[in-house]
Amino acid sequence: MSELIAFLEPDRSVIARRAAIIADLADLVPASSLITDARELVPFDTDAFVSYRRMPLAVVLPETTTEVAAVLKYCNRNGIPVVPRGAGTSLSGGAIPQEDAIVIGVSKMNRILEVDLPNRCARVQAGVTNISISQTVEADGFFYAPDPSSQLACTIGGNIGMNSGGAHCLKYGVTTNNLLGVKMVMFDGSIVEIGGKALDAPGYDLLGLVCGSEGQLGIVTEATVRLIARPEGARPVLFGFPSSVAAGACVTDIIGAGIIPVAIEFMDKPAIEICEAFAQAGYPMDVEALLIVEVEGSDAEMDAMLGRIIEIARTHGVKTIRESQSATEAALIWKGRKSAFGATGRIADYICMDGTVPLGQLSHVLEKTSEIVARYGLRVANVFHAGDGNMHPLILFDANDPDESRKAEMAGNDILKLCVDAGGCLTGEHGVGIEKRDLMRHQYTDADLAQQMRVRAAFDPKWILNPSKVFPLDGRNGAYADETGETAGKTAA
Amino acid sequence: MSELIAFLEPDRSVIARRAAIIADLADLVPASSLITDARELVPFDTDAFVSYRRMPLAVVLPETTTEVAAVLKYCNRNGIPVVPRGAGTSLSGGAIPQEDAIVIGVSKMNRILEVDLPNRCARVQAGVTNISISQTVEADGFFYAPDPSSQLACTIGGNIGMNSGGAHCLKYGVTTNNLLGVKMVMFDGSIVEIGGKALDAPGYDLLGLVCGSEGQLGIVTEATVRLIARPEGARPVLFGFPSSVAAGACVTDIIGAGIIPVAIEFMDKPAIEICEAFAQAGYPMDVEALLIVEVEGSDAEMDAMLGRIIEIARTHGVKTIRESQSATEAALIWKGRKSAFGATGRIADYICMDGTVPLGQLSHVLEKTSEIVARYGLRVANVFHAGDGNMHPLILFDANDPDESRKAEMAGNDILKLCVDAGGCLTGEHGVGIEKRDLMRHQYTDADLAQQMRVRAAFDPKWILNPSKVFPLDGRNGAYADETGETAGKTAA
Numbered sequence: 001m002s003e004l005i006a007f008l009e010p011d012r013s014v015i016a017r018r019a020a021i022i023a024d025l026a027d028l029v030p031a032s033s034l035i036t037d038a039r040e041l042v043p044f045d046t047d048a049f050v051s052y053r054r055m056p057l058a059v060v061l062p063e064t065t066t067e068v069a070a071v072l073k074y075c076n077r078n079g080i081p082v083v084p085r086g087a088g089t090s091l092s093g094g095a096i097p098q099e100d101a102i103v104i105g106v107s108k109m110n111r112i113l114e115v116d117l118p119n120r121c122a123r124v125q126a127g128v129t130n131i132s133i134s135q136t137v138e139a140d141g142f143f144y145a146p147d148p149s150s151q152l153a154c155t156i157g158g159n160i161g162m163n164s165g166g167a168h169c170l171k172y173g174v175t176t177n178n179l180l181g182v183k184m185v186m187f188d189g190s191i192v193e194i195g196g197k198a199l200d201a202p203g204y205d206l207l208g209l210v211c212g213s214e215g216q217l218g219i220v221t222e223a224t225v226r227l228i229a230r231p232e233g234a235r236p237v238l239f240g241f242p243s244s245v246a247a248g249a250c251v252t253d254i255i256g257a258g259i260i261p262v263a264i265e266f267m268d269k270p271a272i273e274i275c276e277a278f279a280q281a282g283y284p285m286d287v288e289a290l291l292i293v294e295v296e297g298s299d300a301e302m303d304a305m306l307g308r309i310i311e312i313a314r315t316h317g318v319k320t321i322r323e324s325q326s327a328t329e330a331a332l333i334w335k336g337r338k339s340a341f342g343a344t345g346r347i348a349d350y351i352c353m354d355g356t357v358p359l360g361q362l363s364h365v366l367e368k369t370s371e372i373v374a375r376y377g378l379r380v381a382n383v384f385h386a387g388d389g390n391m392h393p394l395i396l397f398d399a400n401d402p403d404e405s406r407k408a409e410m411a412g413n414d415i416l417k418l419c420v421d422a423g424g425c426l427t428g429e430h431g432v433g434i435e436k437r438d439l440m441r442h443q444y445t446d447a448d449l450a451q452q453m454r455v456r457a458a459f460d461p462k463w464i465l466n467p468s469k470v471f472p473l474d475g476r477n478g479a480y481a482d483e484t485g486e487t488a489g490k491t492a493a
Numbered sequence: 494m495s496e497l498i499a500f501l502e503p504d505r506s507v508i509a510r511r512a513a514i515i516a517d518l519a520d521l522v523p524a525s526s527l528i529t530d531a532r533e534l535v536p537f538d539t540d541a542f543v544s545y546r547r548m549p550l551a552v553v554l555p556e557t558t559t560e561v562a563a564v565l566k567y568c569n570r571n572g573i574p575v576v577p578r579g580a581g582t583s584l585s586g587g588a589i590p591q592e593d594a595i596v597i598g599v600s601k602m603n604r605i606l607e608v609d610l611p612n613r614c615a616r617v618q619a620g621v622t623n624i625s626i627s628q629t630v631e632a633d634g635f636f637y638a639p640d641p642s643s644q645l646a647c648t649i650g651g652n653i654g655m656n657s658g659g660a661h662c663l664k665y666g667v668t669t670n671n672l673l674g675v676k677m678v679m680f681d682g683s684i685v686e687i688g689g690k691a692l693d694a695p696g697y698d699l700l701g702l703v704c705g706s707e708g709q710l711g712i713v714t715e716a717t718v719r720l721i722a723r724p725e726g727a728r729p730v731l732f733g734f735p736s737s738v739a740a741g742a743c744v745t746d747i748i749g750a751g752i753i754p755v756a757i758e759f760m761d762k763p764a765i766e767i768c769e770a771f772a773q774a775g776y777p778m779d780v781e782a783l784l785i786v787e788v789e790g791s792d793a794e795m796d797a798m799l800g801r802i803i804e805i806a807r808t809h810g811v812k813t814i815r816e817s818q819s820a821t822e823a824a825l826i827w828k829g830r831k832s833a834f835g836a837t838g839r840i841a842d843y844i845c846m847d848g849t850v851p852l853g854q855l856s857h858v859l860e861k862t863s864e865i866v867a868r869y870g871l872r873v874a875n876v877f878h879a880g881d882g883n884m885h886p887l888i889l890f891d892a893n894d895p896d897e898s899r900k901a902e903m904a905g906n907d908i909l910k911l912c913v914d915a916g917g918c919l920t921g922e923h924g925v926g927i928e929k930r931d932l933m934r935h936q937y938t939d940a941d942l943a944q945q946m947r948v949r950a951a952f953d954p955k956w957i958l959n960p961s962k963v964f965p966l967d968g969r970n971g972a973y974a975d976e977t978g979e980t981a982g983k984t985a986a
C-alpha cells in the first residue's frame with residue numbers, strides 16, 4: 001500500500017530513483033527504443049482486460065535479443081519488476097504493469113527469420129503477429145494452426161506466454177502443440193535456446209513449461225513454430241438446435257464417436273442475435289442454439305465426415321442444417337463468430353469467462369451457468385469452442401453501475417468455480433493473469449501452488465518477472481517454505 | 494568409490510543399516526509387496542540396456558498410491574535413493590539402480606480404472622501395459638496411439654517417464670501428446686493430481702514437465718490418457734529404393750509437401766536382410782533401402798494420399814512399390830519391422846542409438862553414420878521412424894571382444910554428436926538414462942544444465958529420485974550455484 005501511495009504522490013526519493021533507472025536504461029538501448037514520456041506511456045497502462053490501469057515506470061521496445069538481455073540483467077541486478085508485453089491483447093490482464101515496472105515490449109522484433117518447408121517450420125521473432133506467419137507461407141500451401149480471435153493483432157510471443165488457442169485448435173491443438181523451440185532471455189540476461197527443429201529433446205520438457213508460463217520464466221525473443229499443410233478444402237456447416245442442452249449433448253456425442261472436425265463452435269440464442277445483428281452472417285434465428293462445425297479435406301472426405309455428424313445431430317433433434325455454398329458464405333459464417341466479442345461490446349459491457357470442462361459436462365455446466373447469472377439478475381451470452389470443452393460465457397452488465405459490476409464479477413467467479421467442480425479448469429486459452437489469480441486457490445491446494453512457485457523460483461529467484469500475475473497475492477511470503485526450510489519465492493514489493 | 498567398495502564387501506555398519514531399512518519398509522508395506530531375498534532381487538539389477546548391473550537394496554511392489562507415498566516419504570526423510578521401475582524395458586538404463594537404492598516397481602498397480610468414451614480418455618494405473626489399454630477399448634473402436642516396439646511388456650508409467658514413441662507416432666504424437674493427467678507421489682509423500690479430462694490447466698504446464706522426466710520429479714501411480722478413434726482402414730505399403738540417400742530424400746519431400754501418413758519407417762539393406770531372415774515378411778531383397786509407409790482412412794482417402802506419395806517416390810527413383818493385399822500381409826509387414834531389434838540380437842551384439850535430426854538432414858546423417866561406423870571397422874544396420882527424423886542406427890559388434898565393445902561405444906557417441914551438430918538431439922524416445930548422461934554436455938551448455946537441475950531440485954530437494962540418471966555425474970556439486978548463491982542439487986552419495 002505504501003508503494004501505491006508513493007505512486008500517486010511520488011516523493012523526491014522515488015522521483016530520483018526513477019530518473020536514475022531511466023538514465024541507466026538509456027545507456028543500454030537506443031533512444032528510439034525507450035519510452036519515458038507520460039503521454040507515450042499511456043497505451044501501455046493496460047491491455048484488453050482493461051479492468052486495471054497503471055502507468056509503467058518506462059517502456060523498452062528492444063530490436064534485438066541482446067538488448068532484451070541487457071535490460072533484463074540490469075533489472076534483475078537492481079530488483080526492478082519487468083512486465084513482458086506482446087500486442088497487449090490479453091483478456092486476463094497478463095500484460096498490465098501492477099508495480100513500478102519496466103514493460104519490455106517485443107513489437108519491434110517482428111521479422112520472419114526463416115521458412116523451412118522440408119522441416120515444416122518457420123523461425124520468427126517474438127513480435128510477429130499470429131496472422132502474418134500464415135500469410136507468409138500461404139502461397140506454398142501451408143499455415144500456422146492456432147488462430148485466436150485477435151490473430152490480426154496478437155503476437156506469437158504473447159501466444160506463447162498464454163498458450164493461446166482458437167476456433168481451429170480442436171483438430172490441430174493449441175500453441176504448445178505447434179511450438180518447436182524458443183530463444184529465451186533468462187532473468188540474469190543469459191540467452192538460452194530450448195527445443196528446435198528436431199522431435200523432442202533430452203532432459204526435461206522446458207519448452208512445454210515455458211509455453212503458458214505468462215512471461216514469468218523468461219522473455220521469449222524468437223520462436224520456431226510448426227507449419228501445417230492447408231487441406232484441399234474446408235466447409236463450415238451450421239446446425240441449429242431447439243435447446244442449448246441438445247446442442248451440448250450433440251457435441252459430446254460427436255467427439256465421443258471419435259470424430260474430430262477442425263472446429264465445433266457453439267452459440268446460444270443471445271449470442272446468435274448479437275452476432276447476426278453485427279455481421280449479417282445468415283445465422284438461423286428460429287433456433288435456441290447453433291453449432292458451427294467445420295470439416296476439411298477432399299469433397300469425398302468432407303461428405304463422409306459430415307454424413308456421420310448429421311446422423312448424430314438428428315438424434316438430438318437438429319432443426320436446421322445449412323452448408324456454406326461458397327467461399328464468401330464460409331467467410332461470412334466465420335466473420336459472425338469471430339466478431340462475437342466486438343459485437344457484444346457494442347450493446348453492453350461484458351466480462352468473458354474462459355473455463356474449460358470435460359465434454360461430458362457441457363450440458364450440465366450450460367444449464368448451471370444460466371442459473372447462476374439469473375440469480376444475480378444479469379444476462380449471459382454463450383459463444384465458445386465447444387469441441388474442446390472451452391466455454392466462454394459473456395456476462396452482460398452496465399459498467400457504470402457499481403452494483404452490477406460487482407455482481408458480474410461474483411457471477412464470473414461462481415461460473416469458474418462451477419467449471420473446476422465439474423472436473424474442468426479456470427482457463428482454456430486466456431491465461432490466469434490478474435483476473436483469475438485468486439481463483440487459483442479453488443483449483444489447487446496450497447501444496448500444488450507451492451510446487452509451482454518453487455518451479456518459478458528456479459527460473460526467477462528474485463521474482464522480478466511479471467510478479468503479480470498467476471499466483472494469489474497473499475500467502476507468497478513464507479507460505480510455501482519447503483521441507484528444507486528454504487522459501488521458494490518472494491513478493492516483488 | 495568408497496560406497497562401491499562397501500557394496501562389494503559390505504562392512505558391519507552397512508549390513509546393519511540395510512537391515513534397519515528393510516525392517517522399516519516391512520512396517521510400511523505388506524510382506525507380499527517387499528522383496529529382499531538376493532535371488533529374487535536379481536531380475537531388478539538391470540533393464541533392457543543391460544550394460545550395467547547392480548543389485549538394489551530392496552524392491553517394493555506397492556499395490557496402492559498410499560503405499561508408494563509411505564515408502565517415498567520414508568526414503569526422503571532418511572536420504573535413501575529411490576529408483577522407479579515400470580517393466581524394465583528401458584533401452585537407456587533408466588530403471589537400473591546405481592546406488593544402494595530402493596526400487597519401487599509399479600507392476601502390481603495394473604488396473605484399468607475407467608474408460609470414458611464421451612471424453613475420449615481412459616484412467617489407468619501406472620503398471621498397466623501399453624497394449625492392454627488399446628485392447629480394452631478395441632471393441633468400441635478406439636485405441637491408445639503411442640506404440641513402442643516393447644508395447645506388449647512396457648507400462649504406461651515407464652512410457653510417461655521416458656516420453657515413449659513408436660512407429661505410429663508420426664501422425665498421433667508421442668506420449669506427451671496423448672497424456673491428459675497423472676496422479677503422482679512427490680518426494681515427501683504428498684500426493685498430487687496434475688491435469689485431467691479438461692483441456693489444458695491454469696498455471697505452469699507441470700504435466701508436460703513430468704512427462705519424460707525419467708522418474709526424477711515424482712512417481713506416477715495413475716494416468717489419464719487420450720483415446721483415439723480407430724480409422725476405417727489402414728494399409729502399409731513397401732517402397733524399395735536404389736540407395737539410402739534416395740529413400741531419405743523421399744521422406745523429406747513427403748513431409749515437406751505437408752503429407753502426414755500414420756507411419757514412415759526406414760530400413761537399410763542390412764536391416765532388411767536381418768528382419769526378412771527372421772520374419773519372412775516378404776520384403777524386396779533387390780533394393781538398398783525400404784520405406785514402410787502406412788496410410789489410413791477410407792479406401793478413397795488412402796488411395797488419394799498414396800497417389801501423392803507414389804508421385805514423390807518416383808522422383809527419387811523408387812524401384813519397388815508393394816501394397817499389402819490383406820490384413821495378414823499387413824500384419825506381416827509390421828511384424829518384420831517390430832522384430833528388428835530382436836532379430837538383430839540373434840546375429841550379433843548391438844547397441845541401438847536414438848538420435849533425432851531435422852528431416853532435411855536425414856540423407857546427410859545417414860551417409861555420415863556409415864562413414865563413422867566404417868572408421869571403427871564395424872557394421873551398422875539402420876531401422877527407424879523416418880517421418881519423425883528419429884534415427885536408430887544399430888551398431889553391430891562382438892561383446893566378448895573388449896576392443897570392439899569400446900569401439901562400438903565410441904562410434905555411438907560420435908553418431909549422437911553428429912545428430913546434435915546437425916540441429917537434432919540425443920534422444921527421440923528412449924530417454925537419456927545412464928547411457929547418454931555424459932553426452933548431455935554436447936547438447937547443452939553448463940547454464941542449460943544448471944537450469945534443468947534447478948527445476949529438478951524444485952521437485953526433489955534431496956536429489957533422491959533416480960539420482961544417477963540424465964545429468965552428467967561430475968559437476969553436480971556446486972557447479973550450478975545460481976546468482977543467489979544457493980546450490981540447486983546435491984549428489985546422492
